[in-house]
Amino acid sequence: MLAQGNLRASDNKGVGPSFALSWYALRRFVWAIREEHSCLVRNHDSVLLSHCPHAVSENSVRIASVLGQTRSLLRFARGKPEPEKGPSKVSWEVINSCDARCRTCQRWTEETTPRLLSTEEGKWLIEDVARLGTLSFSFTGGEPFLREDLLELVRHASGLGLSTHISSNGLSFDDDRVREICESGLSTISFSLDGPNAELNDDLRGIDGYFETAVEYVRKLRDLREKTGRGPNIVINATISSKNASWLATFAELVRGNGADGLTFQPVHDFGGIQLGTSDNLQLKEEMVKEMSDAMEVVRKRDADIVPLPERFYSGMVDFVRDPRSLYKIPCVAGYLFAQVDPEGNIYPCPIKFASMGNIREKSFSDIWFGEEAKDIRRRIRADDHPICWMNCIAPMNILAQEIRNLRLGSLLSPSFRRHIMRRLKGA
């Protein structure tokens, strides 16, 4: 079990020599993206750049948010201790219950019934963060589709110009749900699969027929999207453990073979407890690093077009296994550019939830975000007084901040980084 809460690192977190150069790097970077993509978002989603032929006036809100978050990222990279804006990304665990039985996650064993945020409370949360300039809003859980109002909440968020994302196991899908998803304005859906075949996946996720169901609905969503021109990006997300590390490259084949758009992955984390505790010893170990690295090398070279993760994410996977403390070298944006909300409305800096900033039933999100507890948590994070993780919802943002801080122009302008940013802007 990882328990690195008190570890510190002597590192190179110092702010780079020249902010002007960082700014230049960022402008070059945005320019490169503009050259490559004249239209950022497919279908009817909001569009970022005014030169895009689909741009409409409602997008001015989104443009303002993108610019605000770019400034916020630069502020963070310069070492400014407090944000002026809300988080760039908010992830809300809408429910803890779950209809799967995964071995990497024990939420489904939870017996207590949390007092879930109501639909109205959820909408207030969404409105509050949209006002603060948040770009993307993610719905997770538990299994988010066990909430009947999920797509109502998605529609509310996308109506306010937020990029929206759902992470799901797909088990409760039917054809009506596929249609509703495509009509909801959802930007991206991730289907969680822990094996690229039924045998491995269903063993790891504890439900016979899981693989077949999830893949069936990946295809149905893609088919309806093709037919109607409306629907989300479809991503497969894999949690990489001792049981599936050598299969990583095969996940990419699964993505291509079923017409999904992308593959994301992250190492299994084990902090014990219900949220991020594994049921048995699934953690990656040193002796698996070679196999995992070989598989990642295939993905890195062959599948870069479908994997929206920056290069440094791959070596970070290895660091996470070998020496997680070395990742303290990378500044963490948790609680600055990222916030996690639990089913009862508690706000945390990240999915590890090591400290709460407050509850939105007691104060508004905005008061919590700019309040004293939040400042204290940011102080702790700056001092490396927090558990270390390599989650794909945060690590790529950390990498981006570090590359800006260290003025790594080559990396910032690389195709893998540009692809990553594009996917982020689309809500992936």
Ligand SMILES: C[S@@+](CC[C@H](N)C(=O)[O-])C[C@H]1O[C@@H](n2cnc3c(N)ncnc32)[C@H](O)[C@@H]1O
């Ligand atoms: C907690 S689930 C909630 C949403 C939904 N039920 C699902 O599975 O996609 C979100 C993601 O976390 C991943 N996950 C589960 N246990 C994990 C662990 N111990 N370490 C890292 N990721 C984990 C899941 O595979 C899933 O992709």
Ligand code: SF4
């Ligand atoms: S990972 Fe998702 S599907 Fe699996 S038990 Fe946890 S919440 Fe449920």
